[in-house]
Amino acid sequence: MPRLSVWFIRASLLYLAIGFTFGALMLVNEGFAIDLHIDQLLPAHIEFLLSGWIMQLALGVAYWILPRYVKGLPRGNEAMAWLSLIFLNTGILLVTINTFFPLAWFVVLGRAFEAVSILAFLLVSLRRVRPSR
Amino acid sequence: MPLLTRWFIRTSFVYLGIGLAMGILLAAQSLWGSMLPLAVFFPGYIHLMTVGWLTLLIFGVAYWMFPKYSQVQPRGNDALNWAAFILLNLGLVMRLVGEPLDILRRNALWGWLLVFSALLQWLGGMAFILNLWKRVRMK
Numbered sequence: 001m002p003r004l005s006v007w008f009i010r011a012s013l014l015y016l017a018i019g020f021t022f023g024a025l026m027l028v029n030e031g032f033a034i035d036l037h038i039d040q041l042l043p044a045h046i047e048f049l050l051s052g053w054i055m056q057l058a059l060g061v062a063y064w065i066l067p068r069y070v071k072g073l074p075r076g077n078e079a080m081a082w083l084s085l086i087f088l089n090t091g092i093l094l095v096t097i098n099t100f101f102p103l104a105w106f107v108v109l110g111r112a113f114e115a116v117s118i119l120a121f122l123l124v125s126l127r128r129v130r131p132s133r
Numbered sequence: 134m135p136l137l138t139r140w141f142i143r144t145s146f147v148y149l150g151i152g153l154a155m156g157i158l159l160a161a162q163s164l165w166g167s168m169l170p171l172a173v174f175f176p177g178y179i180h181l182m183t184v185g186w187l188t189l190l191i192f193g194v195a196y197w198m199f200p201k202y203s204q205v206q207p208r209g210n211d212a213l214n215w216a217a218f219i220l221l222n223l224g225l226v227m228r229l230v231g232e233p234l235d236i237l238r239r240n241a242l243w244g245w246l247l248v249f250s251a252l253l254q255w256l257g258g259m260a261f262i263l264n265l266w267k268r269v270r271m272k
Contacts, residue, residue, distance in 0.1 A: 001200055001271055009269045013262050020258040024251040027228065031235065031247030054187060 001064050004081055008060025011089060015052025019045055044099040051114060052092050059084065059121055066128040076124040084124070087117035134197055137214055141193025144222060148185025152178060173233040184225055184254070192217070192261055199268040209264035217264070220257030224250045 001009075022045040029038040063081060068074035075081065094110030097103060155178045162171045196214060201207040208214065231246030 001269070003271055006269055006271060010266065013266055013269070017259065017262050020255055024255040027251035027254075028248050030232070031244035031251075049183065054191075057191065 002075065004075075004078065004085060005060045005064035008056055008063065008085055011085070012053050012057040012060060015048045015056065015092070019048035019053055022048065040099060044096040047092060047095050047099075051088070051095070056088060059088070062125060063121075066125060067130060067132045069128065076128070080120050081124045084117045084121040087113045087120065091115075091117060135208065137208075137211070137218060138193045138197040140218060141189050141196065144218075145186050145189035145193065148181050148189065148225075152181035152186060155181065170237060173236040177229045177232055180225065180228060184221070189221065192221075192265075195265055199265065200270060200272065202268050209267055213260045213264050217257045217261035220253045220260065222257075224253030224255075224257060227253065 022041040025038050026041055026045065029035060063075060069076060091110045091113030094106045094113060097110075098107045155174055159171055159175060159178060196208055202209045227246050227250035231243050231250055235243035235247055
């Protein structure tokens with residue numbers, strides 16, 4: 001497994017752990033209304049599990065397992081792929097900051113970071129989606 | 134394909150089947166008006182699809198395909214992996230039962246069912262993450 005996939009997948013596992021923790025807290029709060037503020041974790045719970053866990057895991061596994069390029073670098077421009085990892089995680093954090101502090105434009109900025117991240121990943125990896133040799 | 138993977142994947146497909154059926158019922162609710170209080174199943178439906186289907190499927194495939202941990206324990210601590218499978222399923226089913234009941238008729242019993250559901254799912258998730266973490270590494 002390449003180093004970048006290790007980072008993608010370990011980050012995804014961290015988000016899964018935090019997302020599950022937020023979910024468990026909200027479910028306990030649903031059973032016994034302990035603190036009304038706990039429900040405010042919902043957007044972060046969704047963001048961590050959809051973008052942080054599932055999307056990031058998919059990118060990490062794809063980078064590892066898709067057929068490699070025959071010519072040049074086997075997995076394409078590595079710097080661009082690292083940029084994808086950094087932008088995705090910056091985006092997720094910017095989006096979730098809004099859960100704790102009301103900074104709505106951070107969500108817009110965060111989504112833009114996430115979109116650039118995916119674009120960078122596609123530029124690096126899309127041509128790897130082809131029949132195996 | 135290891136036995137635990139088969140259990141994870143088959144169970145995930147069972148949840149998918151139930152989730153799809155539930156999706157049809159929830160969509161058809163608009164036709165029936167408010168005759169049936171189906172909206173109480175909506176959070177359960179979302180978690181059937183995301184935890185029951187997606188996460189269990191991912192766990193099953195990851196358990197099978199990720200780099201081996203060691204010669205002796207190729208997939209880490211298997212007792213912990215099986216515990217994760219059982220805890221996640223028990224927790225999810227408790228939620229699917231307890232949440233609609235708690236919404237419809239709030240009482241301490243359903244409240245505790247949700248607390249245990251949360252605890253079991255959380256423990257199951259953490260157990261699997263701990264085991265898988267060690268297998269996410271360079272060759």
